[in-house]
Amino acid sequence: MTEELAERVQRWIAGDPDPATREELHGLSDAELTDRFSGPLTFGTAGLRGPVRAGPNGMNVAVVVKTTAGIAAWLIEKGLGGSTVIVGRDARTGSEQFAFAAAETLSAQGFSVVLLPRPLPTPVVAFAVRALGAELGVQITASHNPAADNGYKVYLRGGSQLIPPSDAEIEALIAATGDAVDVPRTIVEPSGTDIAARYLDSVVALPRSTRRDIRIALTALHGVGGELATAALRGAGFRDVQVVEEQFEPDPTFPTVTFPNPEEPGAADAVLALAEEIDADIAIALDPDADRCAVGVPGPDGWRMLTGDETGALLANYLLSDSTADPLVANTIVSSQLLSALAPARGARYARTLTGFKWLVRAGDGLVYAYEEAIGHCVDPNVVRDKDGISAAVVLADLAAGLKLDRRTLLDVLDDLAVEFGVHLGSQVSRRVEDLAEIGNMMRRLRSEPPTKLAGRPVAVLDYADRDDELRTDAVEISGPGLRVIVRPSGTEPKLKAYLEVVEQVDNRDDLTRARATAGELLAELTTFAQQL
Structure with a gap:
């Protein structure tokens, strides 16, 4: 180990408020320390994300405290000191500890902190920022990353994700923050807010079909979406919802899947098996923080999962059949070109953005639907300005139920679109x-x-x-x-x-x-x- 690295490691250990991660660093080899101190976590497509481990490029209390201190300083610089901020979390390893550390850091800087009372889906935080008029929201989550990871997602006023140049401004203030151990923290009690119930009220109002008698197979993939997704579907009138029991309760080890992402090979096998066993009409798989939704359908060769682009075309076609005047739909540069042909044929405008919902929800006025190929769908932009797997599941169930009334399926609509657009x-x-x-x-x-x-x-x-x-x-x-x-x-x-x-x-x-x-x-x-x- 170089002398310079040894000094950096000792400074970090001295400034780390968590005895567990201090001890972890003491036990690492020179090669491991070189890796841990190769650079800090930076804001990517969806905020910070990395392995739960000690050091500046892992997710740990010291990194969360320093990150939050930088965010607090940024808000104060913008004249937003004392404003309302939301802090939520999923059920991953470290999420509760990190959420409390973020909330306590913000509270010590004079902000009015709404710390959500239990692990909840990421879309609930996006909804809460908008519904409560907060200036900022933080969700502790690594979405569909492997079990070893966690992350820190940031929403701005209105409930949309952080974008440049704000991310670079915050990173500069994080870098200027002193040792995490010296950052003040004030104890915060979890909020008694009914924000999850308010979120559900908005989701159950989405269906427009009069038909509800379809059978749905659902998996939460060991994440936090199971409870709210079943409540949303049943509240919207879809009573026959059966779940993959061994994947329903949150479990940060994700024991039945290698990667907890419905797009990964094998991840949706259990829900497809359940769908076939119970003769379901559709299968729905949420990712662990329930901001993504994948749908499975029965076909001539058995059950299969639709791609994000197939689902995107189905939802766009459906939502544009009953939309506002001069509607806008959007997808990303890496998503299918089909939407660019479908939109004008349905009387809508089309926008193409960079990858990530931080860009999609800012595509323009009149946005009624946005999606990206990575099974992310925003079906109600005026309520949740981010991808939302639960609301997407409800709208997909509504579409499937209406089609069943006419003895048709989602695959029939995909055939229609292929004939019309190739x-x-x-x-x-x-x-x-x-x-x-x-x-x-x-x-x-x-x-x-x-x-x-x-x-x-x-x-x-x-x-x-x-x-x-x-x-x-x-x-x-x-x-x-x-x-x-x-x-x-x-x-x-x-x-x-x-x-x-x-x-x-x-x-x-x-x-x-x-x-x-x-x-x-x-x-x-x-x-x-x-x-x-």
């Missing part, structure tokens, strides 16, 4: 790395030696880093006739992601099988390319 078939390839520097190396290689052809078709390359508009970001788009690949680093995980899409036109309903087979062959070629990046 088969849009998408996929994603993720390259997880141990060394974050490798992500930058892969992006540099792609930029320096871009392909001129993919799947035998000529392609053009667009580097989003060269743009001078609101879509400027670290991403590269490769596109040609009927195909598109977008490559970008993940904002929340150590991954390089490639988003693939092919479009095959359809002559008529009888041509669907041929078009889907052709699209599948082309997508397989794009997948091979992405796996070799």
